[in-house]
Structures are given as structure tokens and as C-alpha cells.
Amino acid sequence: MPVDLSVSEVRDELQRAAGKEAIGSGQSATRLLGQMFHEVFADLCGKDPLRSGIRVVVDAAPDRDAGQQRLLSHTYHALVGPRLTRHQPLLQETTRQVLVFWEAIQHLTRWLTDLVWTALDATKEGLQTWEEIAALFTVDEKLTRELRQPDWSDSVRLVGITDALIRIPRTSRFCTIELKLGAGRPLMDLAQVALYRLLAAGQVPSSADSALALLHFAPTLAETLITATEVATVEPRLLALLGKMAGVATPPKAPSAATRPEPRKEPKAEPLPATRGNRTPAKPEPRKTAKNPAANVEVLRRSPARSVPEAAFTSAAMPATQSASHPPKNRPLGAAPPAVEPTPSPPREDPRKEAVATTPAGGSTSAAAPTSATAPLVTSTSATAPPASASAPAASERYAELGQKLVRAFREYGSPVDLLGEPAVGPRFLRFEARLGRGVTFDQIARRTKEIGLKAGIPKDPIISRYEGHLRIEVERPDPQTVPFASILPALGERDPLRGSALVPIGVDVAGTLRTADLASPINAHLLVAGTTGSGKTEWLRMAIAGLLHANTPETLRLVLIDPKLAAFTDLKRSPYLWTKRGLWTPGSGSDVDEVLDDLSAEMERRYQLFEAEGVDDLARYIEKTRKPLARIVCFCDEYFALISQDRQIRKRIEAQIFLLGAKARASGIHLVIATQQPSRQVIQGALNANMPCRVGLMTQSAIESRMLLDVPGAERLTGYGDLLYKDVGDPVRLQAPYLSPEERARLFKPS
Numbered sequence: 018m019p020v021d022l023s024v025s026e027v028r029d030e031l032q033r034a035a036g037k038e039a040i041g042s043g044q045s046a047t048r049l050l051g052q053m054f055h056e057v058f059a060d061l062c063g064k065d066p067l068r069s070g071i072r073v074v075v076d077a078a079p080d081r082d083a084g085q086q087r088l089l090s091h092t093y094h095a096l097v098g099p100r101l102t103r104h105q106p107l108l109q110e111t112t113r114q115v116l117v118f119w120e121a122i123q124h125l126t127r128w129l130t131d132l133v134w135t136a137l138d139a140t141k142e143g144l145q146t147w148e149e150i151a152a153l154f155t156v157d158e159k160l161t162r163e164l165r166q167p168d169w170s171d172s173v174r175l176v177g178i179t180d181a182l183i184r185i186p187r188t189s190r191f192c193t194i195e196l197k198l199g200a201g202r203p204l205m206d207l208a209q210v211a212l213y214r215l216l217a218a219g220q221v222p223s224s225a226d227s228a229l230a231l232l233h234f235a236p237t238l239a240e241t242l243i244t245a246t247e248v249a250t251v252e253p254r255l256l257a258l259l260g261k262m263a264g265v266a267t268p269p270k271a272p273s274a275a276t277r278p279e280p281r282k283e284p285k286a287e288p289l290p291a292t293r294g295n296r297t298p299a300k301p302e303p304r305k306t307a308k309n310p311a312a313n314v315e316v317l318r319r320s321p322a323r324s325v326p327e328a329a330f331t332s333a334a335m336p337a338t339q340s341a342s343h344p345p346k347n348r349p350l351g352a353a354p355p356a357v358e359p360t361p362s363p364p365r366e367d368p369r370k371e372a373v374a375t376t377p378a379g380g381s382t383s384a385a386a387p388t389s390a391t392a393p394l395v396t397s398t399s400a401t402a403p404p405a406s407a408s409a410p411a412a413s414e415r416y417a418e419l420g421q422k423l424v425r426a427f428r429e430y431g432s433p434v435d436l437l438g439e440p441a442v443g444p445r446f447l448r449f450e451a452r453l454g455r456g457v458t459f460d461q462i463a464r465r466t467k468e469i470g471l472k473a474g475i476p477k478d479p480i481i482s483r484y485e486g487h488l489r490i491e492v493e494r495p496d497p498q499t500v501p502f503a504s505i506l507p508a509l510g511e512r513d514p515l516r517g518s519a520l521v522p523i524g525v526d527v528a529g530t531l532r533t534a535d536l537a538s539p540i541n542a543h544l545l546v547a548g549t550t551g552s553g554k555t556e557w558l559r560m561a562i563a564g565l566l567h568a569n570t571p572e573t574l575r576l577v578l579i580d581p582k583l584a585a586f587t588d589l590k591r592s593p594y595l596w597t598k599r600g601l602w603t604p605g606s607g608s609d610v611d612e613v614l615d616d617l618s619a620e621m622e623r624r625y626q627l628f629e630a631e632g633v634d635d636l637a638r639y640i641e642k643t644r645k646p647l648a649r650i651v652c653f654c655d656e657y658f659a660l661i662s663q664d665r666q667i668r669k670r671i672e673a674q675i676f677l678l679g680a681k682a683r684a685s686g687i688h689l690v691i692a693t694q695q696p697s698r699q700v701i702q703g704a705l706n707a708n709m710p711c712r713v714g715l716m717t718q719s720a721i722e723s724r725m726l727l728d729v730p731g732a733e734r735l736t737g738y739g740d741l742l743y744k745d746v747g748d749p750v751r752l753q754a755p756y757l758s759p760e761e762r763a764r765l766f767k768p769s
């Protein structure tokens with residue numbers, strides 16, 4: 018059975034061995050911009066007519082300049098603008114990076130215009146329509162190749178996703194494109210290219226004749242063609258690294274003809290199609306950088322012997338006892354490390370202490386960065402989930418038994434896994450950490466969740482994700498526990514009669530730590546809550562309100578409650594926390610709901626005038642300066658869909674107000690918390706999507722809804738009862754909402 022390795026694992030290993038951070042680490046804004054750049058590229062070259070940039074250029078033909086202009090405008094309005102707006106809170110401190118990103122996007126549109134015109138010129142193929150040209154592109158293509166070496170005990174299946182494959186017009190050859198935002202690291206690039214070359218040789222038609230192009234947008238474009246001749250210098254060492262990472266390399270012997278990697282037949286390089294801008298050479302040459310020849314020269318001049326990848330190859334290819342910065346793939350985690358670890362890997366945290374980050378079904382996962390609001394809480398106080406039966410022997414035996422059932426089920430389906438210790442016990446789910454068995458792929462496992470759930474007798478399909486190079490399997494806890502609201506109170510702090518508190522409790526993570534959203538922070542200023550009927554939305558809204566009431570007085574907090582179902586907030590009808598007499602809106606209360614929102618907008622403007630008079634720009638500074646409380650106003654809306662589904666005109670007015678408040682109200686101390694049963698495109702797109710990046714995802718009806726809300730599937734496999742995925746920055750984190758019992762509610766919500 019071949020051992021699977023992905024290109025990104027190998028790339029990260031090279032980075033680590035070179036003593037650098039793994040690719041993909043780094044500032045979240047930088048990562049986000051890189052990801053956006055790839056998404057925009059995929060949209061422009063894809064087949065969706067509403068997003069395609071190819072269509073825009075072809076539609077404008079024969080006016081090439083008009084095509085370029087329209088493409089730029091389309092790219093901004095349809096693809097870049099909405100993404101920037103959506104991520105505005107994260108990006109607002111990084112104006113310079115955003116400008117560089119935009120410049121790179123402009124260069125990308127020029128490159129695409131050139132390429133489309135080259136294709137249009139290829140009259141021999143009779144390419145006329147945008148669809149025909151778009152068919153030349155394959156975006157995010159998954160490539161797989163099984164590699165064998167004489168000194169390997171098993172084969173290695175290498176998997177990678179190339180940014181784009183372009184069939185060169187007039188030939189049947191292919192050019193593999195790797196896209197980079199930012200300056201390249203020439204030798205690291207070379208190593209990556211070598212990996213793709215290995216891959217492409219097994220997959221792409223005519224690959225022997227094909228070229229691999231690196232497009233660096235830094236932000237100007239440098240196109241680099243890399244040929245097999247160059248790749249050949251690093252390929253043997255790369256193969257040695259692959260063998261070592263996969264654990265198939267046999268101990269090194271004195272080199273002999275038999276153990277040397279097979280020499281590769283040198284393929285001819287195919288340049289990128291010559292463009293009208295004449296950036297690419299007409300004739301294939303070993304390596305060409307059209308825009309930035311200096312970069313090429315640098316690559317060729319620098320001695321690979323002292324380069325980053327070279328060092329990595331050298332150390333990685335040595336016997337495990339001498340190098341190996343990371344355990345080989347088949348060494349059990351936790352087994353004795355090699356004697357010498359020149360660049361030790363970061364210590365693995367106790368899984369129980371990690372924030373849960375779930376991107377099921379193939380997505381990569383990482384713990385989301387805590388917001389500034391949560392950080393001190395995490396370390397100082399924590400609301401611990403009831404220890405309950407988690408530590409009782411009977412319960413732990415049941416969990417162990419469940420773990421064994423899972424192991425058997427995986428084995429029966431031909432995808433063996435090894436559990437790594439006992440599960441972490443959350444209030445409603447158990448999280449097992451596991452290692453893939455030899456030759457098993459993640460996709461194989463992810464495809465089998467239903468069967469494995471059934472076989473192991475688990476009511477809901479397990480949620481399986483990747484985390485730090487191993488598997489996370491989350492299953493419903495057989496003895497689910499409720500997190501009582503009272504247990505989180507210490508984490509919410511005491512009442513501050515002047516400033517109050519802007520912390521909204523969200524839920525408790527697997528380690529029992531409360532996560533909160535700080536409404537005063539730009540990232541969490543407004544919240545969108547969604548979940549199917551019975552998932553726990555209304556209870557969540559009540560719990561969030563109770564959390565705010567606990568830490569505020571009516572001088573520091575006021576509520577505006579919109580209750581289309583007439584059921585969510587009735588206990589608060591006479592609460593002193595209501596903002597005005599229109600503070601609780603229900604259908605038939607004598608006004609349209611948009612009037613309530615109008616009142617909030619008017620209050621926002623009034624506050625900004627107050628602030629201006631005091632020479633301050635937000636609520637906190639105003640309070641500090643005047644030493645007088647001014648209540649934060651939080652508008653909770655249950656069932657938003659019911660409000661907007663009645664009348665088109667009212668919907669328009671509501672959306673306009675939400676747009677305004679979402680964009681401007683935070684600094685004035687006015688916030689929106691909006692819940693909907695249907696996180697569908699029809700409901701979310703527009704005002705909500707643009708201004709509410711912070712999301713609470715309870716169980717949804719489908720993976721599509723989950724994706725719409727959280728950008729990833731997974732919420733459809735939650736268990737209900739306040740089991741949720743919370744997303745502010747980074748990947749969603751799985752949390753359990755505390756439960757406010759009717760008695761506590763009556764006590765906290767009573768009119769005083």
C-alpha cells in the first residue's frame with residue numbers, strides 16, 4: 018500500500034528543516050490576502066459566467082484596452098471589493114498590505130488579458146467564445162503520482178493541488194501555473210517546482226513536453242519558467258526526503274548504481290504562450306523570467322549548496338539518528354525522538370487545552386486566534402464544564418469502548434487508524450486524536466464518515482478533520498452534559514458602574530474555557546447567529562443577553578429587542594434595560610420594524626455629534642473623558658428571515674439600515690446581534706454578509722448553509738442543543754452554549 022504525502026507537508030518540512038516557519042504560518046492578514054489572491058485568480062479563470070474575467074475580456078473584443086479596463090472594474094466590484102468589505106475588521110490595520118495586494122491584482126488582470134488575447138489569436142483552433150477559452154484553464158487541479166525507488170520499502174503517493182493548468186493554444190501541451198503573492202524565495206521555489214514536476218510527470222497529458230511556470234506578483238509580475246534541467250539538480254535529494262518522510266527509505270548504504278534514483282529523461286520545456294505584451298519568449302529556453310530577468314540570474318548564480326532547500330535536503334536525507342527535525346511519517350507520535358534534533362518541532366499541546374477548530378471533510382484546521390477579549394479570560398478565569406461523569410470510571414470506560422468501536426469500524430472499511438490516547442471530553446462531544454494507518458488517505462476516511470458512524474453506533478456522523486498532521490474525530494458524547502449559565506459567571510467579571518462590559522458569552526470550549534465576543538472590538542462588533550429550528554438559537558440569544566445583564570446596569574447597557582415570533586423575549590417586556598418604550602418590538606406593536614432601526618441610526622448620529630463636541634471618537638473615550646456612563650445599546654433580533662420575507666419595500670429599508678449600522682455604529686456603542694433560521698444566500702447575501710464577519714453557527718440543515726455562514730461545511734453535523742461553531746478570525750471553533758434555565762431567566766430578566 019502506498020504511503021500518502023502531500024506537497025504542502027513536504028514544503029512545510031523543507032521550511033522547518035531550514036529553520037523557518039512553516040509556510041502558511043505568519044500574520045493572519047497576510048495569509049488572508051494570499052488566500053484572497055488565489056480565490057480571485059480561481060474566479061477569474063473559472064467557468065462561472067458571473068465571476069469569469071475571461072468572459073469580460075472576450076465580450077469587449079475587439080477592443081483590447083476596453084477589455085482590460087472592464088476586467089479591472091469587474092475584478093474590483095465582483096471579486097475584490099466584497100471580500101475586502103467582508104474582512105474589513107481584520108484588514109483595517111494593514112492598509113499598506115491591502116494596497117500592495119490591489120496592485121498585484123491589477124498586474125494579474127493585465128496578465129490574464131494578455132493570455133486571453135493570445136488564445137483569441139490562436140485562430141487555428143478557432144477559439145471564439147469565452148467558454149472555449151475558459152476550457153483551456155483547469156483551476157485548482159488535484160494531481161497525484163505514485164513514486165517508487167529501488168531503495169524504498171514501499172511506494173509513496175504524492176498529492177498536490179496546482180493553482181492552474183493551462184493548455185497551450187496551438188499545441189496540446191500544458192503549462193502548470195503556481196501563483197505566489199509576494200516576492201519569491203528562488204531556491205525554495207525551485208524545490209516546490211521540483212515537487213510539482215514530479216507530480217505533473219505522472220498526470221498531465223504531454224507533461225514531458227510541458228513547462229512549469231511560477232508567477233510571482235510582488236506586486237509586479239515576474240514569470241519564471243523552470244525546466245527539468247534545473248529540477249534535476251534537486252530531484253534526487255527531494256526523493257530522498259520523500260522516502261524519509263514517508264518512512265519507506267531503507268537505511269543508507271554506500272551509494273551504488275542500484276540505489277541511485279533513476280535518471281529522468283529530460284523533457285522539453287514549453288514556454289507560456291507568447292503574449293501580445295511579448296513577455297514570454299517565443300522559443301523554449303531552459304529558464305526565462307520575462308519581466309524580471311534579474312531574479313532568474315540570481316537563481317542561477319546562487320550556489321544551491323548553501324541554499325535553504327539545499328540545507329533542508331541535506332539534513333532531511335540523513336539517517337534519522339543524525340537529523341530529522343520531525344518524526345518520520347510512520348514513527349508513532351510520542352515515540353522516542355531521534356537522538357539529535359537540530360530544529361526541534363514546537364511542543365505539542367495537550368489537546369484538552371487547545372481551542373477546538375473544526376473544518377470537517379477535508380479542510381485544514383487550526384485553532385482560531387483568540388480575540389483580545391478572550392485572551393485574559395482564558396488565562397485568568399475559566400468557566401469549567403461540569404466534570405460530571407467525564408472523570409468517573411464508568412464514563413471513561415464507555416468512552417474507551419466507543420474509541421475501540423471507532424477503530425474497528427475504520428478497520429472494517431479498510432482505513433485503519435491508531436488512537437492517540439484518551440479522548441478530550443467536551444460537554445457534548447468527545448474528541449479523539451488519531452493517526453492514519455499506513456497507506457490510508459484522509460480523503461478515504463472523510464468519505465466514510467456515514468458508514469463509520471453507523472457501524473460504531475453513533476447517532477450523528479462523526480466530524481473528522483485534520484489537525485497538526487493527525488486526525489481529529491469528534492463524536493457525540495454518549496452522556497451529554499448541559500453547561501449551566503451560573504458556571505460561566507466568574508468569567509464575565511464584576512459590574513463596572515461607569516464603563517459596563519461589552520463581553521458577550523459565546524460558549525465553552527473542550528477545555529472548559531469560556532469564549533466571549535467583545536462588542537467593542539471591530540472584529541466582533543456585530544454578530545450573526547444562525548441555525549435550523551430547534552438548534553438552540555433563541556436559547557443562545559437569551560443566554561447572551563443574560564451574560565450582558567450580569568455585567569451591566571441599565572446605565573451602562575440598553576437593549577433593543579426584535580421578536581417576530583412573539584416568543585423569545587417576552588420576559589423582558591418590562592425590563593429596565595429596554596432602551597425606549599419601543600425597546601421591545603413585536604409584530605402588531607404599532608410600528609414597522611424599520612422605524613426601530615431608524616431610531617438607532619438617529620441615536621448613532623446624535624452620539625457622534627456628542628463625541629465631536631468632546632473631541633473624542635468613540636464611546637470608551639467619551640466615557641473616560643466625561644466620567645459619565647453612556648449606555649451601550651445592543652439590538653437583538655430573533656428570526657430575521659421573518660422580517661424580510663414579507664414585503665420587498667420593508668426588506669430594502671431594513672437592509673439599508675443594517676448596512677449603515679453595521680458599517681458605522683460600533684464606535685458609537687451600538688451593536689447588532691441578528692439570528693436567522695436560514696443562512697441561505699438569499700437571506701445572508703448583502704447587508705448581513707458585508708457587515709457581520711463574526712458568526713455563531715448552530716446546527717444547520719445542510720453543508721451549503723454551513724458554508725454560507727462559516728465558509729466551511731460542518732455545522733450540519735453538530736448535535737443541536739447549543740452545540741455550535743464560532744468564527745471570528747481564523748477557522749471556526751467548536752463550543753457549547755451555556756444554558757439559561759427558566760428559573761435563572763425569570764430571576765435575571767425580572768423587572769426590578
Ligand SMILES: Nc1ncnc2c1ncn2[C@@H]1O[C@H](COP(=O)(O)OP(=O)(O)OP(=O)(O)O)[C@@H](O)[C@H]1O
Pocket residue numbers: 499500548549550551552553554555556557694738739740753754755756757
Ligand atoms: N445551550 C443549551 N443547552 C442545552 N439545551 C439547549 C441549549 N440550547 C437549546 N437547548 C434545547 O434545545 C431546545 C430548542 O432550543 P431553541 O428554542 O433555542 O431552538 P431554536 O433554534 O430557537 O428553534 P426555533 O427556531 O424553532 O425557535 C430548547 O428547548 C432546549 O431544550
